[in-house]
Amino acid sequence: MSYNGGPMTEAMYYVLLALMRPNHGYQLMQLITEVSNGRLKMGPGTLYGVLSRMQKDDLIVLSKDDGRRKTYEITSEGERALRIEYERLKSLIIDSALLEEGEKHD
Amino acid sequence: MTKIVRKLRPTDYWRIGEHESWFSDMSAKGLHLHKVGIHFAHFKKGDPKRMEYRIEVTQTKEMPYEQSSMYEVNGWDYVASYQYFHVFSSPEENDALELHTDPMEQSYTLDQLNKQLIMSFIPTAFVVLLIIGTLAAMWFLNDTPVLGLVEGQLTQQMAFSIIYLYLGYYSTRAMLSIQALRRKLKEGKAINHHAPWEKHLRRNKAFSFVLTITVLIGSTLPLIQIFKSETLTLPADDSNLPIVRLGDIEENSLLVQEEHYIEGIDYSNFYTFNWSLFAPMQYVTYENGVIENQTWLDKRGTYSPTIYTELYHLTLKPLAKPLNSDLIKRHSFGVDRELFVEIKHPNLDKLIIHDAGEIKQLIASKGKAVMYIRYSGNVEVDVIIENAAQKINLLSEE
Numbered sequence: 001m002s003y004n005g006g007p008m009t010e011a012m013y014y015v016l017l018a019l020m021r022p023n024h025g026y027q028l029m030q031l032i033t034e035v036s037n038g039r040l041k042m043g044p045g046t047l048y049g050v051l052s053r054m055q056k057d058d059l060i061v062l063s064k065d066d067g068r069r070k071t072y073e074i075t076s077e078g079e080r081a082l083r084i085e086y087e088r089l090k091s092l093i094i095d096s097a098l099l100e101e102g103e104k105h106d
Numbered sequence: 107m108t109k110i111v112r113k114l115r116p117t118d119y120w121r122i123g124e125h126e127s128w129f130s131d132m133s134a135k136g137l138h139l140h141k142v143g144i145h146f147a148h149f150k151k152g153d154p155k156r157m158e159y160r161i162e163v164t165q166t167k168e169m170p171y172e173q174s175s176m177y178e179v180n181g182w183d184y185v186a187s188y189q190y191f192h193v194f195s196s197p198e199e200n201d202a203l204e205l206h207t208d209p210m211e212q213s214y215t216l217d218q219l220n221k222q223l224i225m226s227f228i229p230t231a232f233v234v235l236l237i238i239g240t241l242a243a244m245w246f247l248n249d250t251p252v253l254g255l256v257e258g259q260l261t262q263q264m265a266f267s268i269i270y271l272y273l274g275y276y277s278t279r280a281m282l283s284i285q286a287l288r289r290k291l292k293e294g295k296a297i298n299h300h301a302p303w304e305k306h307l308r309r310n311k312a313f314s315f316v317l318t319i320t321v322l323i324g325s326t327l328p329l330i331q332i333f334k335s336e337t338l339t340l341p342a343d344d345s346n347l348p349i350v351r352l353g354d355i356e357e358n359s360l361l362v363q364e365e366h367y368i369e370g371i372d373y374s375n376f377y378t379f380n381w382s383l384f385a386p387m388q389y390v391t392y393e394n395g396v397i398e399n400q401t402w403l404d405k406r407g408t409y410s411p412t413i414y415t416e417l418y419h420l421t422l423k424p425l426a427k428p429l430n431s432d433l434i435k436r437h438s439f440g441v442d443r444e445l446f447v448e449i450k451h452p453n454l455d456k457l458i459i460h461d462a463g464e465i466k467q468l469i470a471s472k473g474k475a476v477m478y479i480r481y482s483g484n485v486e487v488d489v490i491i492e493n494a495a496q497k498i499n500l501l502s503e504e
Contacts, residue, residue, distance in 0.1 A: 009208060009210050009211055010208065011207075011208045011210075011211050012211075025172070025176050026176070026179055029180075040207075041203060041207060042207055042208075043180075043203055043204045043205045043206050043207040043208075044176045044177050044179070044180045044182070044203070044205055045160075045162060045177070045204075045205030045206040045212065045215075046205070046206050046207050046208045046211045046212065047176070048172070048173045048176055049206075049211050049212070049214055049215055050211055053214060070172055
């Protein structure tokens with residue numbers, strides 16, 4: 001299924017985020033765990049699926065392939081999609097202020 | 107040398123969780139997966155070890171190197187493949203990171219397989235419809251379907267149709283199951299890697315058995331039928347066949363057979379034996395006689411009676427009744443169908459006669475035996491009935 005601009009899966013979002021700096025598969029897994037403060041451990045199957053799907057959708061591109069190791073980087077289209085998603089997530093947080101207020105009242 | 111053990115796969119190829127669970131249970135028994143065939147999986151015998159198995163579906167039959175090496179780095183070793191399914195394993199104690207941590211993302215790995223199953227379903231559905239149509243035509247447009255079944259012309263088509271219908275059913279299930287799995291994953295429900303497979307095994311074994319038997323029957327029946335069929339000259343004296351002979355009816359010592367030999371067989375006095383699944387004993391006989399000093403009742407010339415018989419000993423008694431009607435259809439020419447009348451006879455289940463002067467026809471049945479006689483001659487129909495009843499009783503007592 002190609003990306004249609006709707007909400008991203010968590011896996012997709014974090015891979016795009018991690019690819020703001022070119023990176024290769026194995027390092028990406030570690031980086032995602034780091035970026036998410038250990039909250040997200042992404043399985044290699046999920047990572048491979050996200051990478052190949054986003055490559056097809058031109059959200060990321062293969063920047064270096066020395067046969068053994070493939071390095072990916074985000075495309076301008078990918079970055080735009082990531083920023084749109086970021087804005088969407090931010091509005092989610094803003095809209096959730098209601099919850100914070102609720103907690104204050106308690 | 108490592109011993110290879112072959113085991114029937116417990117369930118359909120598309121059931122991922124059940125297969126993973128089965129492989130895992132086998133390795134705990136010391137049987138380590140080595141190869142997966144269409145019906146059987148091959149295991150190498152070794153020390154029992156608790157292993158986790160995962161199956162990955164890919165878009166191409168060959169798994170990309172980058173993908174499998176990524177799995178290997180994370181502790182999952184490649185084991186075997188079948189079609190688009192690839193099996194990886196990892197020792198349970200290593201507690202390797204799951205291949206798929208996001209069911210939604212995993213559902214996308216089934217997209218291509220789903221498309222392919224839909225593409226292959228379309229021609230299969232077409233073929234199945236064609237088969238159902240052909241079967242219906244064979245059964246409903248054929249004037250005498252029970253005769254076709256009993257004489258064996260229809261059994262092979264039926265056996266093969268059952269196999270095709272099963273294949274149609276199978277590919278439909280494959281498509282629907284993969285779609286259901288995709289839906290589940292999209293809803294965030296992960297695959298159960300320890301799904302129970304035992305009850306599937308029993309069903310699968312029974313199914314494989316029935317299918318194998320059907321294939322065997324379908325492919326060997328016509329051969330047996332040809333092999334068992336033979337046509338021989340009907341000897342003038344007693345033949346020990348359970349049929350009514352001209353001699354029994356005419357009771358005239360001057361009766362001689364009128365002969366007409368072709369390649370060693372007298373085609374004026376012959377019998378053919380046939381075998382089929384639904385009637386393992388079938389005879390078609392024809393006898394031609396002459397009595398020189400006697401004429402036909404209308405004095406038109408030398409008396410030359412004939413008798414033609416079709417005899418069926420059925421496997422299933424319920425076939426006798428529809429066979430009676432089919433025999434009427436075969437031997438009447440539409441218009442004179444109503445001239446076949448049923449009369450009661452104490453020693454027969456059913457007796458139908460058609461008395462048209464010189465030509466007398468009768469269909470008699472008792473138990474699993476059904477007999478059709480067409481007699482052309484001067485003797486009264488009652489004599490033929492009594493002779494037929496006597497012979498058919500010999501057969502039904504067997």
